[in-house]
Amino acid sequence: MLSIYVACLAAYNDGELHGRWLDLKDYDSQEELVAAIEDMLAASPVPDAEEFAIHDYESTEFDTAVEIHEYAGTDYVWRLEMALRETSDPDAFAAFLSYHGNDLTYAMDYFEEAYHGLWSSIEDYALEFFEDVYGDVNFPGFRISVDTVAWESEHTVIDARGGVYVFSCI
Template identity: 40%
Template sequence: MKSEGEIRIYVACLAAYNNGYLHGQWIDASLGEETIWEGIREVLKTSPIPDAEEWAIHDHEGFEGLDISEYEGIESVCEKAAFIEEHWRLGAELAAHYGGDLEEAKTALNDHYAGQYSSLAEFAEELTEQTTQVPDSLQYYIDYERMGRDLEISDVLVIRLGYDELHVFWFH
């Protein structure tokens, strides 16, 4: 899946900021730690305040809602950027569900993902057809919408990305 924009951070020189200057630069966070560190060194080297040493992340874009703090470690920024670059909004929503824990989100994606569906009823119907032989005389009496709702209550996590785009994960 391709994103519309870059995954980047805005790094500001704190010495300049504390002296009333806005001095910083946008850095592509998906290019890795060394590229970010080079960008930070460049911001500090070109600061209007001599011998500037401190910096902070004052903005970020493209992380699909995943939180980046002002003093986030560069390794963490790169991990989040790589995760978002691979999974985009689904990854961000899943990570948010797990309180920002990327390892939990990765485990859910790798081990518990049941698939993408247009509705929970569609998921319940597919699950029923895969696990049970429903007699023809009973198939019109099954309420897949209620089955889907019951599954969501205790058995599955649902990430909704659009009107008819649901991603289903098993709780295990």
Template identity: 40%
Template sequence: MYTEPRVYVSDLAAYNSGVLHGCWIDVTQDLVDIQSEIQNLLKKSPVESAEEYAIHDYEGFGDCLVNEYSSILYVKELASFIGEHGEVAGSVLSYFGGTLSDAKMAMEEGYSGCYESLADFAEEITSQGVEVPESLAMYLDYERMGRDMELSGDIFTVQTAYNEVHVFWAN
């Protein structure tokens, strides 16, 4: 189930004093608004002169991991990317280890589409521009073709659900 990206920000001064003080913040809003919510959280701290915060939980980022000390700007960029491309973007980010530039390039230049299986993708690209005669069709193993394309590095895939395989051409 996909939800809008958000993070749970904790007041570290309170946390280190044994008090849980934090709030969920929608990171799809403007960066200034996110920073304002964090400052308001710190101002309302039960511990005097609270200055530091950490991300202690998150959701809506798919398979992508958000670090406790990730910058708010980076988290905002991740949320924008996921907002633009949907749940698959979190999986692509995870595939590239959170490297946003590589994930963006894959989505913009290498995305081939969503298929029920890798075999369906292999069948589609095989039949593009060529009509496979019925007498030969039974000799084609699309499952093996798809697997070989992935193993050879020609493509990579991310699976977001059962029967939901996103295929990307490797750059």
């Protein structure tokens, strides 16, 4: 799901660029990821290099950008990768995470409970929600106030490619 560029800080501080792109799907555990970083550090042009930073990151597998800070550490990065692998919808998870200030613990705890799906429009979601609550609404002159349904149902709507993600407010 994610790739990170880890850089050797000793080399960086010495005016050299030494690092490696790591595709996290190539690793089965956080320990394997740490070992790959240690291998990169061992190959540093600066002897006994010990510190690294994440200088870049990317994902080509989903639309919403996640944010990884330079000193996030392998624990955060690995937890994020596992959450993206295990969730029902990685794009929606990334949007939920971003909406909630990149609070990974919150996103991991509440995403599945809050997520209602990807809808072509908020109007489509509101109509189905209304029908679920009140039954068949196919009669002449029926109109629905999307704003009222959104307010009454306490939902968060996040724009997505091809529609909107809808989440319960938790």
